[in-house]
Amino acid sequence: MKTKKTGIQKHYYLMMLPGMLWLLLFSIVPMFGIIMAFQDYNPGQGILHSQWIGLENFRYLFQLDDSKQVIINTLIISIGKIVLNLIVPLAFALLLNEVRNLRYKKFVQTVVFIPHFLSWVIMASIVIGIFGYNGVVNTIAGWFGAQPQLFMADSSIFRELLVGTEVWKEFGYNAVIFLAALTSVNPNLYEAAAIDGANRWQSMWHITLPELTPTIVLLGVLSLGNVLNAGFDQVYNLYNPLVYSTADILDTWIYRLGLQNLQFSLATAAGLLKSAVSFILITVSYVLAYKFADYRIF
Amino acid sequence: MVQNKTLGSRIFDIVNTIILTILTLSCLYPLWYTFSLSISVKSAANAGLVTFYPIGFSLASYREIMSDIKFFNSFWISIQRVVLGTGLSLIAMIMMAYPLSKSKQEFKARDIFMWIVIFCMLFNGGLIPWYLTVKSYHLLDTIWALVLAGGLPVFNVILLMNFFRNLPADIEEAAVIDGAGPWRILFGIVVPCSLPVIATVTLFTGVYHWNEFFNGLILMSDASKYPLQTYIQQLVVSIPSDTTLTPDQYKRLSELSNKSLNAAKVFIAITPVLIVYPFLQKYFVTGIMLGAVKE
Amino acid sequence: MKRRILAIVLIGVLAIVAVACSSGDTTEPSSDESNNPATTDTTSELTGDAAAFQKFPEPVDVHIGMSVDPTDKTLPSGDSAENNQYTRYLKDNYNINVIVDWTAAQGNNYNQKVSLAIASGNLPDGLIANDRTYMVKAAKSGLLYDITELFDKTASSQVKEIMDSTDGRAMENASYDGKMVSLPNITVDTDGVHVMLIRKDWLDKLNLPVPKTLSDIEKTARAFVDNKMAGDNTIGIVGPDKNSYPYCTFLMSSNNAHGFDPVFQAMDAYPGYWVDDGTGKVTYGTLSPNTKKTLEILAKWYKEGLIDPEMGTRDSSAEPVNANQAGIFFGPWWSLGYGNGDSFKNDPNANWQAYPVYTDDGKWNVHMKTVGTTYTLISKDASEDVAKAIIIMNNALVRDEATFDTSVAIGWYPLRNVMAAADECEYEYKELYKVLRGETQPEDYNKPNSLYKLMYADAKIVKDVVKSTNDELNVQDFDQTNTGNFQRMYAILVGDRPYATVTPDKKVYSVTYNQTDIMERKWANLKKLEDETILKIILGEPSSTFDDFVQKWKAQGGDEITAEVQAEYDKNK
Incomplete structure (x- = not known):
């Protein structure tokens, strides 16, 4: 029996081999670049010979006047997305679950998934069109006598706009998990409730929602690792100078530091910091999920 | 359930249908808008007059694309990339997810590997070292750079792993008693039982390879080797943001601002996804559900 | 037959001569x-x-x-x-x-x-x-x-x-x-000299004179909008898009299409430039009271609907110009011809003209670019x-x-990096008129190794494109068949007319056009602050925002940088 077990172990290692090799070659090897965060990297001298400066880059990052604002923006946008990416898809799933015409249900479910497939490069020009001066939003608001507004230029609502468009783009996709969970709710519960005279609101509130609670909690915990990801592609393609103060996030900031201002070491340091925080958050969520929901994320 | 057709219930149905219909229409709008732009006349498209429906009717954009060899060249590169990239990573991911779905008792090094995988998901050395690495493998300008250099989509491994973990244990136990080895169990039993999640992961990986444009730009030395999204991206948004324009660039930009042509390119580029997606859609619910949430 | 041979021989000889002179025709x-x-x-x-x-x-x-x-x-x-x-x-x-x-x-x-x-x-x-x-x-x-x-x-x-x-x-x-x-x-x-570009045909239709000062421009833009010269979506004055800027800066001192440079200069304001205040003290032009006053004017124009409401967020401000929705915009010489080619394609009679913008006491100030x-x-x-x-x-x-x-x-051409004489356009403007009026012949400019390298080629085509010798050429005076030639001639003979024929009263240079050491780390942030604040003030934030900006700018490294620029300036004096 024992020999057989070690025999299987060998096969397991073999199975891991291609994937691990792939990770090694294209993820782990390039990590030597992390060294740059502790150097004043000079391309002429290369990573091996650049000057070591310890934590100077990190100290400098925190001294920069805009780093605070950038972190605040990142947190507001990402937390907004995390929360609404739970609530909106949930509400949608509940509503869709009440639809009785199966064909219509299928159609809706198919269509709302589509925006998920469009990259932000493409979506951005559409969003700018929608919120533009002659766009749909202003056109419709105009029917009710509203003055046209320049949404994309308004820094006081730009973060909301980012969260809103992201939620709109992804709610169909995010609702899938809830829809799946809903199919596993025991139909007997509804019948019992109906016999007790509960109306649809009541059964939704008292049966469906509690059944979904574990799922909601889990998804919430899982998304902790994304707290510093406010969505580079989206922001990069949508922002403009008028909204820098509220739209600039960690990723766009790092991007500009590195590729536009050529501050390679600073950009690496900022990236490393971000990874480290995400790693801690993921670990915390792992522990939380395991302890309280007895669920192993990975 | 027929009995509770009360008035409130009926109002609810109506309101509900209205809300869902509006949401559905809003999700269809991007496609419709892009399509409208693509068949509108150029001047109306550029003046921003297109909102709800095409202004004028012109197939000039599509005609121009049909005569653009580079577009089809990039299209072909993208197809190769999707097929190779999805195929290879699917095999690697499935083989990886299976041992990881085992408990620590069954596969001793499981936790170590798992944390390495998580680490790779979160940390990276940055663009420059990554580029230098790919370069040192002599992969630049090859299709393999596009297929391999993006790395393994770790998130999908986790999805697969969770699905495998939630398969009923007794099927596998029966196979073991029959004397099946781990390879036969994986490909003979686990994979056939996991079609929903595999379909889901296939679609995710495929869409990633189809939509990704940045690697193409960095790793390919000229446009004849770009995948489709990179090719489109350079046409649509290549405006210098930090330098003022020279007359040459300016002239080019004003010639470039052909919204209707760009829309046609975008529309053609999303069509394959829209065609493939409905075939895989029925697997989604089970695939994602069991991959992410244990019940 | 003989004549034919002779002709061929002659052509051959000519070709050899031509090749010997330059490197081929x-x-x-x-x-x-x-x-x-x-x-x-x-x-x-x-x-x-x-x-x-x-x-x-x-x-x-x-x-x-x-x-x-x-x-x-x-x-x-x-x-x-x-x-x-x-x-x-x-x-x-x-x-x-x-x-x-x-x-x-x-x-x-x-x-x-x-x-x-x-x-x-x-x-x-x-x-x-x-x-x-x-x-x-x-x-x-x-x-x-x-x-x-x-x-x-x-x-x-x-x-x-x-x-x-x-x-x-x-x-x-x-x-x-x-x-x-x-x-x-x-x-x-002239890439750094920005002028007003205006629809002269609209002016003529409304019987209006060419605006000279800012208050003239205000009246004109209002007339354009009120009379719906391009329908309901008429734009009086086009503003910058999301990739361009309200004004040139010392780091990008030229070719700012659709900015407001001439408006600032007509108020004797030089935002974005490091200027000597006359006593040898260096200040940053954006902080000046004149800049503030100009911003108040622009904000008023914006509020009254004279400036494009979508300013600052458009993908490209060239779009409304090319779609012939707009009456006025600002830019360098090539904004006409090269810059708005589609405008003429959409309406061959769109008579765009270029003029300086003057201060109230009739002075033309311009800021000058780096090399x-x-x-x-x-x-x-x-x-x-x-x-x-x-x-x-x-x-x-x-x-x-x-x-x-x-x-x-x-x-x-591999590694093409333009080298042109600083006054090439003005020289060509004057010489091309001589060719048009028959005072000189294209062959007079056939001098290899000349400082004005494009002159000969332009002299040869000018008569094909331009059909008039008036001092002020209208769009109808141009033959638009060959787009490339038309664009170049329009840019030089109309777009550059202000700088070629009017001498500026004041030329302002930035004290430096390069980044100093501290700037390398701090400028990106200050610039971001400036870009956002300035646009916002134009779009209607109260002008107290400006004073807050000045304070913030100074505190976040601006003062430090000013001292550094001053030190360098003193050293080079």
Whole structure:
């Protein structure tokens, strides 16, 4: 029996081999670049010979006047997305679950998934069109006598706009998990409730929602690792100078530091910091999920 | 359930249908808008007059694309990339997810590997070292750079792993008693039982390879080797943001601002996804559900 | 038959003469030995223009990175970035093999590739950097070839003459730490002079005079909007889009299309420039009271609907101009012709004209640009021959650009970095009028190695395009059949008319056009603050925002930087 077990172990290692090799070659090897965060990297001298400066880059990052604002923006946008990416898809799933015409249900479910497939490069020009001066939003608001507004230029609502468009783009996709969970709710519960005279609101509130609670909690915990990801592609393609103060996030900031201002070491340091925080958050969520929901994320 | 057709219930149905219909229409709008732009006349498209429906009717954009060899060249590169990239990573991911779905008792090094995988998901050395690495493998300008250099989509491994973990244990136990080895169990039993999640992961990986444009730009030395999204991206948004324009660039930009042509390119580029997606859609619910949430 | 032979012989003789003078008339200049006296193998002993146009005895491979136009349709099928009429010309005449390591689309994509090349310490032999930041970073990292001596020996007298015409400013730009490490581009001064561009046909229709001052402009724009000259969506004044800026700055001191530069200058305000306040004290122009007053005017215009409501967020402000929705915009000379080509295509009678904007007491103030903004970088790993070859490629371009058959876009010339005499456009404006009026003949300008390299080619086409000799040409005076020729003539003869015919009362230079040390780390943040605040004030934030901005700007490093600029200024005085 024992020999057989070690025999299987060998096969397991073999199975891991291609994937691990792939990770090694294209993820782990390039990590030597992390060294740059502790150097004043000079391309002429290369990573091996650049000057070591310890934590100077990190100290400098925190001294920069805009780093605070950038972190605040990142947190507001990402937390907004995390929360609404739970609530909106949930509400949608509940509503869709009440639809009785199966064909219509299928159609809706198919269509709302589509925006998920469009990259932000493409979506951005559409969003700018929608919120533009002659766009749909202003056109419709105009029917009710509203003055046209320049949404994309308004820094006081730009973060909301980012969260809103992201939620709109992804709610169909995010609702899938809830829809799946809903199919596993025991139909007997509804019948019992109906016999007790509960109306649809009541059964939704008292049966469906509690059944979904574990799922909601889990998804919430899982998304902790994304707290510093406010969505580079989206922001990069949508922002403009008028909204820098509220739209600039960690990723766009790092991007500009590195590729536009050529501050390679600073950009690496900022990236490393971000990874480290995400790693801690993921670990915390792992522990939380395991302890309280007895669920192993990975 | 027929009995509770009360008035409130009926109002609810109506309101509900209205809300869902509006949401559905809003999700269809991007496609419709892009399509409208693509068949509108150029001047109306550029003046921003297109909102709800095409202004004028012109197939000039599509005609121009049909005569653009580079577009089809990039299209072909993208197809190769999707097929190779999805195929290879699917095999690697499935083989990886299976041992990881085992408990620590069954596969001793499981936790170590798992944390390495998580680490790779979160940390990276940055663009420059990554580029230098790919370069040192002599992969630049090859299709393999596009297929391999993006790395393994770790998130999908986790999805697969969770699905495998939630398969009923007794099927596998029966196979073991029959004397099946781990390879036969994986490909003979686990994979056939996991079609929903595999379909889901296939679609995710495929869409990633189809939509990704940045690697193409960095790793390919000229446009004849770009995948489709990179090719489109350079046409649509290549405006210098930090330098003022020279007359040459300016002239080019004003010639470039052909919204209707760009829309046609975008529309053609999303069509394959829209065609493939409905075939895989029925697997989604089970695939994602069991991959992410244990019940 | 005899006559025919004679004609052929004559043509042949003429061709030889022409080739001997420059390097050929049009199309691909052939490999003519007489043009390249230096084909001996003792290249090192050559001096002067013999060295500048020498043909290498052995082929020299030059590896380059290149920005390309993804929509270009001028390259004949079968040709490529690496093999086209320009590379063949270099091969035939100088034995230079151009090898293109990589290409990327002009703009962001190309800049990203350049960043990557610098960051990985991996430059091809030659590369154009679109911004001085790249050049400085590469020089600082020791990636660039010190061409101080080589340039002295190999650059042509024409290139040196153009360099000298900038009073050493070009050389200063191209140098780092006292060494010449790049070939600078030198662009015409008028690229930095911004004027008002206006629909004269609209003015005529409304019976209005040409506006001169800001209050005139205000009235005119209101008249355009009120009379719905382009229907309901009429835009009085176009503003910057999301990629352009309200005004030029010391770092980008030219070619700011759709900004408000002339408006600021009419208020004697120079935002974005480091200016000497007259006592030797350096201040940052954006902080001045005049800038604040100008912003109040712009904010008022915006509020009253005279300025494009979508200002600042548009993808491209060229769109409303080209769609003929707008009456007024601001920009440099080429904004007409090159800049708004589609406008004429959509309405051949759109009579765009260019005028200066004056202060209330009738003065025309202009801010002046730096010499140039792009640089040819040569890798330190290049061999001496390769470095020499790159300098020769530049010599050849400057001398022969006008003789090329540009039906293949000139952008395909490898490492094309423009070098033009500072007053080229104004010179051409005056001389082209002479040709039009029959005072001179095109052949009078057939002088090889001239400082004004495009003059001859332009003199030959001007009569085909322009059908009038009036001082003020209308769009109807132009033949638009050949788009390229039409655009160039319109840009020079209409777009540059203000600067060619009116002498500015005041020319303002920035104290510096380069980043100082502290700026390298702090400027990005200050700039972000400035860009956002200024646009917001125009869009209606209260003007107290301006005072807050001044405080913040000073506190976040502005004061420190000002002191640094002052110190450098004092040192150079």
